[in-house]
Amino acid sequence: MKDKIISILKKNKKIFLIAKSFQFLQTASIAKIDGSKKKYPKVIQLPITYNCNSQCVMCNIWKMDHSGEADVKEFSRFMRDPLFKKVEAVGINGGEPTLVRNLPNYVDEVLKLPSLKSLNIISHGFATKSLLTSLEVIFGRCKDKGVSFHVSISLDGVGEIHNLVRGRKRVFEKTINTIDTIIKNQEKYCDSYDIGCTVVNQNVDYLIELDTxxxxxxxxxxxxxGIDNKRIESDKIREQYSVIYSPLKQSAKEFFHYQISQTKDLVNRFKYYSIFFWLNSEQPKRLLGCTWKDEGVTLDARGELYYCAVASDSIGSLRKDKGESIFFNDKNIDYRKSIITNNCDGCIHDYTGKAELKNILKFFIDTIKDRFAMKIYQLKVRFI
Structure with a gap:
């Protein structure tokens, strides 16, 4: 019945757009989120290893120590912590997840979370055979559990531009092979997929080529x-990659403005609008929502817990304490509030969550203005 209604709505584009807009508005938060509420996390960002065989220009993780990471037995104990009893979504990243031995065995422990609805894995896609073998196993186990499975592969340019950003020779062809194989055989590997491009100094002038x-x-x-991320030490090398502090910022603004104009999906259009607005402001303000303000947690490969996925220091370790005593500790909650006060508007990472209603309304108003700009101008001319 639901599919039939959607099919009917799609035939009438105006009604369908109104319905999608109303649906989008329902995701908004009326009140500003300040991080003071003690809510169990619904989302885990899970950097499952610090090991990485890429040398990306926007990341220092490949230089970092990856010793002492949890084996499957210890990781299983982490996943059984009561802090995670309401977690609905887990995003596995790294480092590079394919470098974790027996990755599907770790995923088995994730799939034991009692409220889990979705799982996401991000990979650079260099090791096609290894990745696809793991994805096929993981997807099968997700289907058995009724958990949706999404795969994201990183692609930062065409040919040598991708190789330059990733700091490795001849990886573009490997990545494309991985992507094409997943798309051709999606029923084997995942419910859904996307390709992720990080915009940095080294590729910003070649984004139209990649888009085409x-x-x-x-x-x-x-x-x-590409933004400052304390966990992967990109904040220490921002001059190396960041368009935010570069004359190339204008190129980034123009590209994201272009993405607004040609993106049909409302959620993604709002994301690009928010990035453009942030880049184009003298005093940047974050319009996007962020789950990590009150419903997200980061758990790393050694059991360290963090609030914000990019700006938080470790707030404690599951190797030493229970998750609830760490996450709901009053001093830690005050620390989370300080992150929101001091860091959020300066962050334009594309993490999503409940955006404030006033920000979504601003997006709709500006969209309508752009849509009817010429008609408004013509009306003004008549009365001059």
Whole structure:
């Protein structure tokens, strides 16, 4: 019945757009989230290893120590912590997840979370055979548990531009092989997929080439800004990659403005609008929501817990204490509030969550203004 209603709505574009807009508005938060409420996390960002065989220009993780990471037995204990009893979504990243021996065995422990609804894995896609073997096993186990499975592969340019950003020779062809194989055999590997591009100094002037290439190959590609991320030490090398502190910032603004104009999906259009607004403001303000303000947690490969996925220091370790005593500790809650006060508006990472209603309304108003700009101008001219 639901599919039939959607099919009918799609035939009438105006009604369908109104319905989608109303649905989007329902995701908004009326009140500003300040991080003071003690709510169990619904989302885990799970950097499952610090090991990485890429040398990306926007990341220092490949230089970091990856010793002492949890084996499956210890990881299982982490997942059984009562703090995670309401977790609905888990995003596995790294480092590079394919470098974890017996990755599906770790995922088995994630799938034991009692409220889990979705799982996501991000990979650079260099090791096609290893990744696809793991994905096929993981997808089968997700289906058995009724958990949706999403895969994201990183692609930062065409040919040598991708190799340059990733700091490795001849990896573009490997990544494309991985992407094409997943798309051709999606029923084997995942429920859904996307391609993620990080916008940095090294690729910003070549994004139209990548966008065109992706359209030609029918890739579901999404673009995000490279930003300071304390966990992977990108904040220490921002001059190396960040368009935010570069004369190339104008190129980034123009590209994201272009993405607004040609993106049909409301959620993604709002994301690109928010990035453009942030880049174009003298005093940047975050319009996007963020789950990590009150419903997200980061758990790393050694059991360290963090609030914000990019700006938080460790707030404690599951190797030493129970998750609830760490996450709901009053001093830690005050620390989370300080992150929101001091860091959030300066962050334009594309994490999503409940955006404030006033920000979504601003997006709709500006969208309508752009849509009818010429008609408004013509009306003004008549009365001059």
């Amino acid at each position: 290439y992706s359209k030609r190959k029918n890739y579901n590609i999404k673009f995000r800004l």
